[in-house]
Amino acid sequence: MNLAISRPAVQAKPRVKPSRDMLMAVLVLIPSIVAVAVFIYSFIGWTIWISAVNWNSSIPDFTFVALQNWRIMLENSRFLTDLRNLAMYAFGFIAQCLVFGFLLAAFLDQQIKGESIFRTIFIFPFAVSAIVTGVAWKWIMRPDAGLNLLLDGAGLGAFKSLWYSHPTFGVMFITIAASWQFVGYIMALYLAGLRGISNEVREAAMIDGCGQVTLYRHIIIPMLSGITFTAIVLTGMGAIRAFDIIAAMSGSGQAFSTDTLALHMFEQTFLADRYSLSAVIGAVMIIISSVLVVPYLISTRKEVEQ
Amino acid sequence: MTATGTLHRKPLTIGRIFTYAFLVVAALWFLMPIYMLLVTSIKNFEEVTTARMWMLPIKPTIDGFVSAWTEGKIGSGFVNSIWITVPASIISSLMGSLNGYVFAKWKFKGSNLLFLLFLFGMFLPYQGVLIPMVQMLVRIGLYGKPAGLIFVHCIFGIPICALMFRSYYAGVPNELMDAAKIDGCGFWNIYARILLPLAAPAFAVVLLWQFTSIWNDFIIGVIVLSNPNLSPVMVSVQNLAGSLYTKWNVQMAGALIAAFPTIFVYLVLGKLFMRGLLAGSIKG
Numbered sequence: 140m141n142l143a144i145s146r147p148a149v150q151a152k153p154r155v156k157p158s159r160d161m162l163m164a165v166l167v168l169i170p171s172i173v174a175v176a177v178f179i180y181s182f183i184g185w186t187i188w189i190s191a192v193n194w195n196s197s198i199p200d201f202t203f204v205a206l207q208n209w210r211i212m213l214e215n216s217r218f219l220t221d222l223r224n225l226a227m228y229a230f231g232f233i234a235q236c237l238v239f240g241f242l243l244a245a246f247l248d249q250q251i252k253g254e255s256i257f258r259t260i261f262i263f264p265f266a267v268s269a270i271v272t273g274v275a276w277k278w279i280m281r282p283d284a285g286l287n288l289l290l291d292g293a294g295l296g297a298f299k300s301l302w303y304s305h306p307t308f309g310v311m312f313i314t315i316a317a318s319w320q321f322v323g324y325i326m327a328l329y330l331a332g333l334r335g336i337s338n339e340v341r342e343a344a345m346i347d348g349c350g351q352v353t354l355y356r357h358i359i360i361p362m363l364s365g366i367t368f369t370a371i372v373l374t375g376m377g378a379i380r381a382f383d384i385i386a387a388m389s390g391s392g393q394a395f396s397t398d399t400l401a402l403h404m405f406e407q408t409f410l411a412d413r414y415s416l417s418a419v420i421g422a423v424m425i426i427i428s429s430v431l432v433v434p435y436l437i438s439t440r441k442e443v444e445q
Numbered sequence: 446m447t448a449t450g451t452l453h454r455k456p457l458t459i460g461r462i463f464t465y466a467f468l469v470v471a472a473l474w475f476l477m478p479i480y481m482l483l484v485t486s487i488k489n490f491e492e493v494t495t496a497r498m499w500m501l502p503i504k505p506t507i508d509g510f511v512s513a514w515t516e517g518k519i520g521s522g523f524v525n526s527i528w529i530t531v532p533a534s535i536i537s538s539l540m541g542s543l544n545g546y547v548f549a550k551w552k553f554k555g556s557n558l559l560f561l562l563f564l565f566g567m568f569l570p571y572q573g574v575l576i577p578m579v580q581m582l583v584r585i586g587l588y589g590k591p592a593g594l595i596f597v598h599c600i601f602g603i604p605i606c607a608l609m610f611r612s613y614y615a616g617v618p619n620e621l622m623d624a625a626k627i628d629g630c631g632f633w634n635i636y637a638r639i640l641l642p643l644a645a646p647a648f649a650v651v652l653l654w655q656f657t658s659i660w661n662d663f664i665i666g667v668i669v670l671s672n673p674n675l676s677p678v679m680v681s682v683q684n685l686a687g688s689l690y691t692k693w694n695v696q697m698a699g700a701l702i703a704a705f706p707t708i709f710v711y712l713v714l715g716k717l718f719m720r721g722l723l724a725g726s727i728k729g
Binding site for chain 1: 461464465467472473474475476477478479480482485495496498499504531532543544546547548559561562563564565566568569571572573574575576577578579581589600601603604607613620630631633646657660661662663664667676679681685686693696697699700701703704707708710711715718719722723
């Protein structure tokens with residue numbers, strides 16, 4: 140069942156000199172190595188190079204200007220709003236996905252009747268694209284319709300909101316829709332983790348007089364910390380990449396209240412032809428992602444090397 | 446799965462009732478947008494008002510679907526997406542199968558490091574490579590062409606496909622490989638006679654994963670192939686929302702048509718989908 144990395148047994152120790160088969164193996168890999176080297180690593184390098192030249196019109200200009208574009212960007216109010224929005228989006232998205240993903244998994248793990256039906260319902264939004272999610276939630280979260288009507292009808296008018304049209308927290312409300320789509324994935328990860336914890340652990344804790352809350356707080360949640368790390372990386376990357384769902388729901392919003400780095404970069408490139416400035420945004424996105432992904436990949440090294 | 450749990454059912458306590466209540470509310474929450482999409486899409490235009498938003502249609506009609514398919518260009522987007530998604534999924538699965546085989550069974554010096562360098566590509570925000578990618582596609586004449594979009598999907602699918610197949614092949618005992626080597630089997634023979642016949646489940650998982658993510662892609666599609674006549678279906682859905690923005694019934698119908706293939710595949714092949722979810726996360 141588990142496709143997650145398990146151990147390919149170690150090759151026989153006394154190494155023979157590289158055989159023809161080994162050469163064939165490397166040969167098979169070469170097209171992909173070239174593709175990854177060119178399309179990922181050299182392109183990242185090229186983006187960083189473009190960010191240091193003066194190509195801010197439709198005519199390529201490769202005059203080296205060092206950090207000039209970076210300085211312009213750091214003073215650009217839209218860019219600073221994007222960073223603020225990223226922080227809010229990441230907080231809202233990660234928190235909702237982790238908390239509800241874990242809760243749903245923990246509740247589903249209680250020998251529930253109809254578990255597979257619940258599971259199917261919780262995960263199916265992950266099969267729905269971010270664009271479709273955005274189109275649906277745009278209508279659901281319209282201030283004059285959707286959720287606000289339901290809240291009124293339920294006598295909860297006090298909780299009515301401007302949702303994504305909110306001038307300050309609009310971007311945070313978008314994470315409700317984004318989490319609707321993604322939380323099932325996180326639930327699936329946690330559920331697999333919970334199923335991997337043996338009954339003996341639970342029973343031993345019960346015998347020691349642990350209540351349910353203590354059991355989860357001090358034993359189960361720490362045992363699942365690897366999954367939590369994975370979930371933070373996946374949702375964090377989702378926040379950095381946020382593009383489709385926002386494009387479908389609100390666009391950049393009033394005064395860029397729902398703008399993101401990804402939208403900004405896209406517009407600078409395709410609408411404004413300011414390639415060097417948009418390369419700065421692209422490079423910033425790569426740097427922020429690396430802060431999240433590189434420690435994660437290093438932490439998986441042990442699993443990879445087995 | 447607990448052996449004891451299935452034997453004696455838990456008594457219905459307040460805690461149990463709360464658990465079920467939580468799960469039912471959650472299920473309603475997840476179904477609510479789909480309900481809204483369904484009821485809105487079968488309303489006629491006059492009935493699409495904010496006040497009646499949550500109500501069932503008085504006279505259900507498929508007009509919304511028809512206009513979405515024809516004037517909304519969801520039809521052509523749908524067909525374009527099939528021609529893009531199917532070849533791209535097949536090619537990237539085949540490549541992944543070979544790459545995974547090498548990474549799992551033919552380890553050479555530095556192959557683990559190389560694998561990690563591949564994985565970094567899985568997490569990459571496309572904005573970081575967008576400008577060079579467009580420049581390159583223009584230069585090799587693939588920009589704005591379906592083949593270009595297929596090409597880009599195959600490239601960005603390399604890491605995840607290699608990861609999934611590598612994990613799967615790792616479970617094949619090395620003794621089988623060694624026995625085959627003693628019998629004189631080489632690289633290709635071992636692949637064709639031992640691993641490939643065992644790989645059907647892995648192919649199913651990877652194909653399903655690639656199909657879902659390529660079908661649902663928007664950003665690469667809008668970058669590489671934004672021409673409305675050639676664009677994939679998610680770009681059409683987004684364009685539809687922009688052009689017929691008051692016709693919510695048409696928009697919702699278009700969104701449903703676009704979402705149908707992946708939802709259908711999920712409902713039919715849910716188990717495989719779950720495996721893909723777990724395999725796509727490296728560890729845990």
